Amino acid sequence: MKPLQKKIVKKIDNLRKREYTNCKLFNKKRLMGGTVLKKENISDAVIRRLPRYYRQLTDLCARGIVRISSHSLGNEMGITASQIRQDFSCFGEFGQQGYGYNVEELRSEIGHILGVDQDHHLIMVGVGHLGHALLQNFPFPQTGFTVNAAFDVSEAVIGTTVNGIPVYSAQDLDTYLQQNRVDVVVLTIPQSVAQDTADRLVALGVRGFWNFTNMELSSSDPDVKFENIHFADSLLTLSYRIANR
Amino acid sequence: MKPLQKKIVKKIDNLRKREYTNCKLFNKKRLMGGTVLKKENISDAVIRRLPRYYRQLTDLCARGIVRISSHSLGNEMGITASQIRQDFSCFGEFGQQGYGYNVEELRSEIGHILGVDQDHHLIMVGVGHLGHALLQNFPFPQTGFTVNAAFDVSEAVIGTTVNGIPVYSAQDLDTYLQQNRVDVVVLTIPQSVAQDTADRLVALGVRGFWNFTNMELSSSDPDVKFENIHFADSLLTLSYRIANR
DNA sequence: TAGATTGTTAATCGATTAACAATC
DNA sequence: TAGATTGTTAATCGATTAACAATC
Numbered sequence: 001m002k003p004l005q006k007k008i009v010k011k012i013d014n015l016r017k018r019e020y021t022n023c024k025l026f027n028k029k030r031l032m033g034g035t036v037l038k039k040e041n042i043s044d045a046v047i048r049r050l051p052r053y054y055r056q057l058t059d060l061c062a063r064g065i066v067r068i069s070s071h072s073l074g075n076e077m078g079i080t081a082s083q084i085r086q087d088f089s090c091f092g093e094f095g096q097q098g099y100g101y102n103v104e105e106l107r108s109e110i111g112h113i114l115g116v117d118q119d120h121h122l123i124m125v126g127v128g129h130l131g132h133a134l135l136q137n138f139p140f141p142q143t144g145f146t147v148n149a150a151f152d153v154s155e156a157v158i159g160t161t162v163n164g165i166p167v168y169s170a171q172d173l174d175t176y177l178q179q180n181r182v183d184v185v186v187l188t189i190p191q192s193v194a195q196d197t198a199d200r201l202v203a204l205g206v207r208g209f210w211n212f213t214n215m216e217l218s219s220s221d222p223d224v225k226f227e228n229i230h231f232a233d234s235l236l237t238l239s240y241r242i243a244n245r
Numbered sequence: 246m247k248p249l250q251k252k253i254v255k256k257i258d259n260l261r262k263r264e265y266t267n268c269k270l271f272n273k274k275r276l277m278g279g280t281v282l283k284k285e286n287i288s289d290a291v292i293r294r295l296p297r298y299y300r301q302l303t304d305l306c307a308r309g310i311v312r313i314s315s316h317s318l319g320n321e322m323g324i325t326a327s328q329i330r331q332d333f334s335c336f337g338e339f340g341q342q343g344y345g346y347n348v349e350e351l352r353s354e355i356g357h358i359l360g361v362d363q364d365h366h367l368i369m370v371g372v373g374h375l376g377h378a379l380l381q382n383f384p385f386p387q388t389g390f391t392v393n394a395a396f397d398v399s400e401a402v403i404g405t406t407v408n409g410i411p412v413y414s415a416q417d418l419d420t421y422l423q424q425n426r427v428d429v430v431v432l433t434i435p436q437s438v439a440q441d442t443a444d445r446l447v448a449l450g451v452r453g454f455w456n457f458t459n460m461e462l463s464s465s466d467p468d469v470k471f472e473n474i475h476f477a478d479s480l481l482t483l484s485y486r487i488a489n490r
Numbered sequence: 491t492a493g494a495t496t497g498t499t500a501a502t503c504g505a506t507t508a509a510c511a512a513t514c
Numbered sequence: 515t516a517g518a519t520t521g522t523t524a525a526t527c528g529a530t531t532a533a534c535a536a537t538c
Contacts, residue, residue, distance in 0.1 A: 115488030
């Protein structure tokens, strides 16, 4: 954090010198106890682009590319250089004039913003086809998640392991949640039990849901976050586009 | 279409009477051969809301609700009545002053806009866990799709049927596509073969892809539509929210 | 130094919301 | 008729794009 902090102190000095009344910089980055915090209200549009940046930068890393300008990055992603710089500026200063961005460094910064370095703990509730598919194929570690356990009601899967993850009885959920930290629950259960299960889990303290039930789940507690995946919405969007091209 | 047409003729008369120079109505609904076509450029934001409307209206139907106002619908969905009316007005006039909207009628209109009544034909390429999950659980018929066949390279699944859908060898894809209409291909194959397979299928005439490979696929032909599902982007968005609440 | 590229401010564009006449 | 609610125009808000001084 040291060099970034130095940069900001310098910039503030510049502002004072030029007798700027504009205080946007102060609004954006609050210096608190020596650490630099980011802008308060990040728009949803920006947040949704962060994973795309992360994906692109990971790809660039793999291709061995060391540095990139906002212009080239924009070209690769089909967005403007302005938007990229505007987006990044919500979180800090990651580039260098005349040079651009160091790919590896920028990837790491955005990964940090997304929380991939926080070792979040995750369990899966519902181990049907979709649950199996995710456990077997989804790169949880690469997104900063450790999968600790899975739960189901079916005797056929209880007691087995899927890709090294033990499957327990859904009856043991309460006990498990009391004894283990769980940041996110993946809901891959039938629609009919979705809201009830979610309510029960919220009551047990779960604050994050990755929801595949095709139902809009929600909670009155704003600290409980739902990320809903709506397969049908996605396919219908495609249906619209092929029906109206 | 008759009563709608009458409405528009009347409205145009009104405009003339009041000596409006504003021609927005003409831009919006082109009368062609007696049928009313919709506005040309529908924004992505509007299109992405259409499936949500459809989902909500299906639910209202199931609950036996006959009519609804934009205000109540907005309340249920957490959006403004203004936005709802603005959205619908891109496609026509589906309501009645003083009454609101007939739920069943509106559902059917939006379904029609989305193309659920077009009987699109779909095949799946890649029958792993995710393919199985979709074939078993996804309500293709409700979204207007008929699943005709699935393809894979693995001897273990070739020749089997999944939920009534026959699984053929991927070697037979070319022949199949030459002999059958296919509107959409579901791509549930490994990332490593994604772009190559997509290119091959585009060359064979496929114009719609529901892409689960976690890769950004694209084609130079603007008529080829890709709907990409990015599981990782979704989970990272959730990661951001729980890391920054 | 000259050229390149950032972070930031200003301008533009588009999407959402508010207001209201028309009308059921 | 009076009340309710639409479809549409106008106003507002926010997001994207352009421009540019700062500076590596």
